[in-house]
Amino acid sequence: MNPSASGWIDKFGQIATNSTVAHTNFEELYSSLCTTGFIYGIHVKWLQFIPITHTPTEDENAKANLISALYFTYILETKDKNYGTFITKLINFYEALDVSSSFFDTIFTGSKASNKLEAIIKSRVFLEDNLINKTFGSTVTNTLLFVDVLLFKHYLIDQKDIKKYAEELEYILINLVHHTLNSKQQQKYDERLSYLFIASLSFLPDDYHHFDAHYRDRLINKFSPEVYQYLMDIICVTAWEDLTLDYKESEFVFGIAKDLNLKEKEVEKSIEKVAIFFKENAKKIPHLKDHNLAEKFYENTSKFANKLILRNSKRLQKELAESKELVALISKSTITNLSVEEKRKVQNQLLDIFKSIPSLAIFMLPGGAILLPIFIKLIPKLLPSSFDENRIEQ
Numbered sequence: 001m002n003p004s005a006s007g008w009i010d011k012f013g014q015i016a017t018n019s020t021v022a023h024t025n026f027e028e029l030y031s032s033l034c035t036t037g038f039i040y041g042i043h044v045k046w047l048q049f050i051p052i053t054h055t056p057t058e059d060e061n062a063k064a065n066l067i068s069a070l071y072f073t074y075i076l077e078t079k080d081k082n083y084g085t086f087i088t089k090l091i092n093f094y095e096a097l098d099v100s101s102s103f104f105d106t107i108f109t110g111s112k113a114s115n116k117l118e119a120i121i122k123s124r125v126f127l128e129d130n131l132i133n134k135t136f137g138s139t140v141t142n143t144l145l146f147v148d149v150l151l152f153k154h155y156l157i158d159q160k161d162i163k164k165y166a167e168e169l170e171y172i173l174i175n176l177v178h179h180t181l182n183s184k185q186q187q188k189y190d191e192r193l194s195y196l197f198i199a200s201l202s203f204l205p206d207d208y209h210h211f212d213a214h215y216r217d218r219l220i221n222k223f224s225p226e227v228y229q230y231l232m233d234i235i236c237v238t239a240w241e242d243l244t245l246d247y248k249e250s251e252f253v254f255g256i257a258k259d260l261n262l263k264e265k266e267v268e269k270s271i272e273k274v275a276i277f278f279k280e281n282a283k284k285i286p287h288l289k290d291h292n293l294a295e296k297f298y299e300n301t302s303k304f305a306n307k308l309i310l311r312n313s314k315r316l317q318k319e320l321a322e323s324k325e326l327v328a329l330i331s332k333s334t335i336t337n338l339s340v341e342e343k344r345k346v347q348n349q350l351l352d353i354f355k356s357i358p359s360l361a362i363f364m365l366p367g368g369a370i371l372l373p374i375f376i377k378l379i380p381k382l383l384p385s386s387f388d389e390n391r392i393e394q
Contacts, residue, residue: 001050003063004310009114009121012050012067013083021049026153026226029072033146034273037281038065039230040237041143041200044284054310062125062141069149077156087113093155094120096162097203124148127199144173144200150227166203168218169227174201175215176231176256180238183252197238228260232267236274312357319353326350 001011023029030039037044038061046056046064056064074086091113099120125142147169155162177197223231235253257267309316320327326349329342338346354360 001064002053002310003060004057006115006118008063009067009087009118012064012071013087013114015050016068016071017081017083019049021047023072023076026073026076029069029076030226030229033065033069034233034277036061036065037277038062038069039146039233040274040277041141041145041196041234042237042277042281042284043141044281057306059125059141062145063121066121066124066145066148069146070152073149073153074156077153084113087117089156090152091117091120093152093162096155096159097151097166098163099124099202124202142200143196144170144202146230147173147202150230153226154224163203167205168222170201170204172215172218172223173231173234174198174204176235177238179215180235180252183239225261228262229266229270232257232260232262232270233274236270240271240274240278309360312360315357316353319356323349323353326353 001008001015023032032047033039036046043058043061043065046061047068050064050068070090071083071086074089075081080086124145127142147166150169151162151166154165174197232253235256239250239253253271254264254267257264326346329338329346332338332342333346
């Protein structure tokens, strides 16, 4: 499955409905999503029942886990496994929240329900906040996607005032993050983390005064146990993002736990769970990376080029089939060094191919040649069996 190519919602439906994976309750589903980082807003992998056809990007992990969480939540709440009904219900849910895709996505997706949902999911995953782009220098993935799952769960039980409920949940969430950060000794990553959470807000009005001293009064006895557990885990992530937890932070965390109706053992379990996740995935966590500007530029451009190549794999295969000398030279380069003349031939022939595929014009720009190794590395993935990960076998 390739969440960056059209048709992935239908492909997911085929995989999920044919899978033997089952969750007996929401707590079990939640635990599984914790291991992927989805609960924490740190998207390092997707759930294991989905076959891996390529190395997923952060946003692809987020898309796959969001649709998985929504689908399994739907099954747990309704006992209905009909995928078509689920899609319709999910679109109605997002429409009730006034969540929609961009104008251009709406034009190009057409009227098919699954295509419409693809555009909505895409709009939920990507952050387009200017402040975030200036801070991180790249498109960033939404850190609060699990809020959608909690809202959908509530919507399936009670559809009334879903927007008001969404605003209240985000108000509580952002206040908890803000006051957790204020309870700790400032670290260089704190400001970045705060930006991420604020940019991920979807339902609070832009002019809304986010922070006040009365949020704890509005927290008590308002939400379900699942929401309280999520809030505690977000507090733990916020407190632990610098890989430490000092005394002041700990005092604040355990104090809030009383308002969340959580016992000390449950809080300790959350802290331990988050600590283990950070230890195992620290190098993969975006806001903990501290690259210099050149490394960051190349990394972001490389990810973009990688995605373009995979999206155009069918056309590239056709072009490569007519360039046997090029394929032979690339194959040779995997076992021995090419001569200067052979390297020149590879570069010229690749650039000729890219001229015929407009969306790969990035390779034709000044300096674009430094991205050629990415293409060469991906040549093995451009075999027929990998062309269309979202093709549904009849």
